[in-house]
Amino acid sequence: MACKSKNICIVVLGDIGRSPRMQYHSLSLADLGHKVDILGYGETDPLDEVKKSPLLYYHYLLACPTIPHKLTNYAFKTIWQILNLLFLLVTIRKPDIILVQNPPAIPALLVCWVFSKVVGSKLYIDWHNYAHSIMALNLSKDNMLVKITKRVEMFVGRKADHNFCVTNAMKKDLCENWNISAVTLYDKPPKIFRSISLEEKDIFLKRLGKRYNQIISRDGSTVFTENTNDGVRLKPSRPGLLVSSTSWTEDEDFSILFSALQEYEDHIENGNQRKLAQLICFITGKGHLKEYYCSKIAKQNWKNVCVITPWLESNDYPLMLASADLGVCLHTSSSGLDLPMKVVDMFGCGLPVCAYDFECLDELVHHGINGYKFKSSRDLAEQLQNWFEYFPNSQIQQATEKKFKAELHTFQMLRWQENWTKIASETFA
Known part of the structure; x- marks a missing residue:
């Protein structure tokens, strides 16, 4: 299907090489002729297809120094990621669409939403899970950080131009509890995952x-x-x-x-x-x-x-x-x-x-x-x-x-x- 080429920015805020779904998104978009910038960490190499594609460009975030005090480290890391992510967003081509992976919600969702409003881009969210539920594993569902993260997910999810999610159960939950309309895009294996002789x-x-x-x-x-x-x-x-x-x-x-x-x-x-x-x-x-x-x-x-x-x-x-x-x-x-x-x-x-x-x-x-x-x-x-x-x-x-x-x-x-x-x-x- 022919379509007008767009500039797409994919934000992972995790290791690109260990984010297969977002790499698959980027390859599918490139196949349609879109120019894709991927923003994330470079701990492991992306797929060979990603590295070889002339329409895919990946930009690495800088690792954040660790501070011994847990709460201070969290605050410092958040500020570091905000500045780092904003710097990359303003240096790449102006995106027509920003596709951001969730989780993590903070600061990725907020930064991408604000930036999309400033430059006039559409914001898409790909829901893999909930950031607040993952945080609650180490904290508790009543922890203030967990509650803030949940509110951020709810707020930005409603403001997004489009939402994808990974299961029908999540689609139903987003709709019934947060009034967010999402489309279920199941994970499917690319052809590299196959039976062998x-x-x-x-x-x-x-x-x-x-x-x-x-x-x-x-x-x-x-x-x-x-x-x-x-x-x-x-x-x-x-x-x-x-x-x-x-x-x-x-x-x-x-x-x-x-x-x-x-x-x-x-x-x-x-x-x-x-x-x-x-x-x-x-x-x-x-x-x-x-x-x-x-x-x-x-x-x-x-x-x-x-x-x-x-x-x-x-x-x-x-x-x-x-x-x-x-x-x-x-x-x-x-x-x-x-x-x-x-x-x-x-x-x-x-x-x-x-x-x-x-x-x-x-x-x-x-x-x-x-x-x-x-x-x-x-x-x-x-x-x-x-x-x-x-x-x-x-x-x-x-x-x-x-x-x-x-x-x-x-x-x-x-x-x-x-x-x-x-x-x-x-x-x-």
């Missing part, structure tokens, strides 16, 4: 094995795959490959997975009658609790569960998901109204998932149909043991996996670009 899996795992020798056999093959005269095949006796992506923060309770893995290990060590496969568990992501849990895992000295915590490049992460036997999502949702993009990515790769259950998860995960939902470490432990009992030769597990993957094949048919074009493209025309 055994040959691709073998090549990727061998390359990964150069850094993590736990997945390489003595003969040089991986512990999962081998080359035969008929090509690459999965080893008939192999460990299960479990993968989880976590931010290692409070809103993703890693202790649930830790306890489930401990129970899995105990079942094997205690000579339980259930014949469970050994597990290799890759846990990706960055976060301040990572070091704590890595130290805790190392102290357990597990013999049947191997945990590896790599940081994967953006092009390797989809290959990791597509190589796994089962995924785990620990996202709990502070508001109960967003959906975990990591499950979308896993589904895009045809990977069945065990996901922590919360209010609107059934908009994505259907228990026993395309994956499993769990409420506790006990639930997750049981699901892991059922999946990997007699693995990989269990007819029950194979039948369940076949059923799940048939459902995921349907999910894989609608990708981000097609969905964005259908739902969002006319908004930017």
